[in-house]
Amino acid sequence: MHLPDGFLDTPTVLVTSTGALVTLSYAVRRTSRELGERTVPLLGVTAAFVFAAQMVNFPIGAGTSGHFLGAAFAAVVLGPWAAVVVMAVVAAVQAVGMADGGISALGANTLNMAVVAVFVGYGAHRALRPLLPPTIPGYLAGVAVASWLSVVVASGAVAVELAVSGTVPLRFALPAMTSVHMVIGIGEALIATTVLATILASRPDLVHSPPRGLSATARRGTSLTPPKTWGFLAAALAVALAISVFVSPFASQAPDGLERVGQDHGFDGAAESGDRGFTPISDYQLPGFENPALATAAAGLVGTLALFAILFGLGRAFSGRRSKAAAAGGAVAASLHPLGGHEHKDHRHSGHTHRGHSHSPHLPEETDPDHDHHDDHDHEHGGDS
Template identity: 40%
Template sequence: MHIPDGFLSASVALPLWGVTAGVGGYALRRVSRDLGERDAPVVGVVAAGIFAAQMLNFPIAGGTSGHLVGTALATLLLGPWTAILVMGCVLIVQALVFQDGGLVALGANIFNMGILGALVAYAADQTIRGLFGARPWARPAAAFLAGWMATVMGALATGMELALSGLAPANLVLPAMGGIHALIGVVEGLITMGAVAFLSVLRREPERPVVGRLPLWAAGLALAFGLAVLAPLASSDPDGLERVAQDLGFHSAARVTLPGLIPDYVVPGIPNPALATILAGFLGAALVFGLAVLLVFRRRPPQALKR
């Protein structure tokens, strides 16, 4: 779902940059208010884990692959505003370092996968738990629905942006994007549901926030690096957006605005392709972790850092 440069017109990409900048600034203020100093490594671990998990494409029907987006999981663990910050860190590193998603389209990508995904996931979770919170199936159902809806709504927003940019008719691109990502969203929902259930078991007090309750943030970072080790096993099939672009004939419109330092998640100069991909995953996870921690620390009020 990472939109490359060349797919969006300036009249679509620039307003989305404005919306993303405004919402991102508000999210940073909320993070500075809501999180404590000791929460910063946890935010970094979630960001690093999502980056590594996004490298693991899985096959979907019709020679198409998908990958975990992770917005719903971040939202359920950290809240919607911190999730927006997490996804921003992931997408910025992907675009600047790995040439995954365009720079002009970066505002749209953060909006689709980060902002819209987090708000949709939060609304779905709160609605289901508010209506059926006393029932044992409500929490896992809410987690599944949050993951599925965040994926599908992000895909539909992407399709609408492509249509508004004149790249493909809305009556073709919207069903194509929605149909493929409805399948991908099922996997996203199942992963989100399983991860939330697993982390709930680790907590002795299930009703307390997950932030600050993970056993060891260092162990979480090690798990993120472990996911990066599996990256060479990822499916090589085109992802949902790439498949739609190929089927509707606008794939050639993609442009590279600024070459990435490590394009396609392969470290240059490493003769072994698997090792080159693993090292790229390690580097990306470390960069995302550091960026997320830095943003949380920099946004803490001085009195909070002294406590």
């Protein structure tokens, strides 16, 4: 997903760099306010973690491999603004320190991996959390969908940038990028859920956006959570709108009738290339965008939504089944339910979980923490392998 130099034209470089810079400077200010002097050590080490984790390849099959992006994960664990800073730092170091991604494309790469991926992941996570059952598997299913979407939508943003620059038409770039990343996204979702399950089992206080059992206590403790949630949702919506603003001019550019468009483009192109050859700006009228392109984009959208729905349904079914199974064997995990217990006023300082608690008054009735946690029993120790 790291675009090199030369793949984007000058207007796209300017727009994406401005967008990335504005978001990043806001995110830095916001994070510094929230974390205070802990900002530097915590985000520095977390950035090092994302950097190291991105070097861990996972197999896709047939000899190829993808790597963990970590944007949605970082958003869930650190909160979206800190995640933006961390991901942007990683992208900048990769571009300057390792020549991975071009300098002129740094704004676009930051926008895709640190802004779009983070907010799509966070937005999907926050939107799904109230819909899914308030159990750990339900929560993890939401994280899985969010991680998958963050990777796929970010790859779609890459395709849109390439198309706007006139490098590869959208009808090729979009299916090619998103189909590959739909597979990579599965690995991303698997890793994100595994890591979150482990963190929830051992240090749930670290998670910025924990399962609903936890956030219920937080909401009762302080009244700060709901407006924040809406703010984040609004930010996610803004990013989505920005993407659609990028796409919609081309949609309106394509008039009815396939032949007519082809004819028009033939004329236009000939006249133009005869005159001034190729200049970056002339690419603004996207040649590849005819009705088939629209059809492809629509198909991609429908496909994404359908997959989203399927994953969502699976997650629900899965979590329901697992909860029942867990209920049958319940008490085994009695020692593992620190989730409901602690006050969660400042989740980073609240520190240590009360493992001795046998009852957690803040949890909703239908959520029995014993049952929730039972499901994660099998992978909580895996990290030490």
